[in-house]
Amino acid sequence: MKMRFIPGLISLFLGVVLSSSSKASYLLLNPVEDRPSIITETFTFSSNGTKYKGKIFIPASYETHTNLPAIYLVDFAEQDYKVAKDEFEKVVAGVRQIQGFDALVVTLEEHQDIDAKPQSFLEYYDVFKNMSSYVDSIYTKNTSRTFIGRGSEAGIVLMTLFLENSEVAVFESFIVTDPAPSFTSTVINMIENEDVPKSSTDKKLHFSFSTSNDYDLCATLITLLEKAQYPWLRFETKVYTDSNYENTYPVSFAAGLEYIFME
Numbered sequence: 001m002k003m004r005f006i007p008g009l010i011s012l013f014l015g016v017v018l019s020s021s022s023k024a025s026y027l028l029l030n031p032v033e034d035r036p037s038i039i040t041e042t043f044t045f046s047s048n049g050t051k052y053k054g055k056i057f058i059p060a061s062y063e064t065h066t067n068l069p070a071i072y073l074v075d076f077a078e079q080d081y082k083v084a085k086d087e088f089e090k091v092v093a094g095v096r097q098i099q100g101f102d103a104l105v106v107t108l109e110e111h112q113d114i115d116a117k118p119q120s121f122l123e124y125y126d127v128f129k130n131m132s133s134y135v136d137s138i139y140t141k142n143t144s145r146t147f148i149g150r151g152s153e154a155g156i157v158l159m160t161l162f163l164e165n166s167e168v169a170v171f172e173s174f175i176v177t178d179p180a181p182s183f184t185s186t187v188i189n190m191i192e193n194e195d196v197p198k199s200s201t202d203k204k205l206h207f208s209f210s211t212s213n214d215y216d217l218c219a220t221l222i223t224l225l226e227k228a229q230y231p232w233l234r235f236e237t238k239v240y241t242d243s244n245y246e247n248t249y250p251v252s253f254a255a256g257l258e259y260i261f262m263e
Helices: 087-096 118-138 152-163 181-192 215-228 245-262
Strands: 040-047 050-057 070-073 104-108 145-151 173-179 203-210 233-240
Touching: 040 118, 050 087, 050 118, 070 087, 070 118, 087 104, 087 245, 104 118, 118 152, 118 181, 145 152, 145 245, 152 173, 152 181, 152 203, 173 181, 173 245, 181 215, 203 215, 203 245, 215 233, 233 245
Parallel strands: 070 104, 070 145, 145 173, 173 203, 203 233
Antiparallel strands: 040 050, 050 104
């Protein structure tokens, strides 16, 4: 487990031990503004009898290296905030900042008009589980899959971490930024009631939140994760004290990708 905090924040917890890791494989670069527009393909897949259209970013390196990891973005139409239509592009930008690394980035082609709720978690999860099956059958055999989202969609990612059946797990890494309080509370209750299933696979989590979120609620979750010391989970947290929900996600997405793929 590794925890880092944005400068200016009074330490969230006492006794946090910082760990360092080797990052010789990849170097983080500054964003390059003059790169060409991203190239995507669309595809159709089925989930529980309903057809959906997906969108996938395929980097140029795919021509010679097809066995790439895949990053899945949950990006619904947001009910409480202005819709950010560039989340997909920001994930791609975060991948491009890592020298010597490439990945497929996958999401639904259109923003689904969904007000995500914890009780409907399995409905949302199934869509991305079935999407990943299609991508595996056509685009890659790499079993490294990352799930990423913000807001209510981040809540779906967070619940997947704890509720996904480890025997048939789809995702191994999770990037959660500014999860909706209803989802955070649900996960807190699971941990407090010891309802978290034991995982047979190692997982990584990058958890971040901004000034727009419920500080106490997020801090409680982090404290519980630290105390639980799940042997199957490594995680890092970031608290953005100088930015809000509307403008944190480009930075937090990139930071999450850095943690997942550069450690």
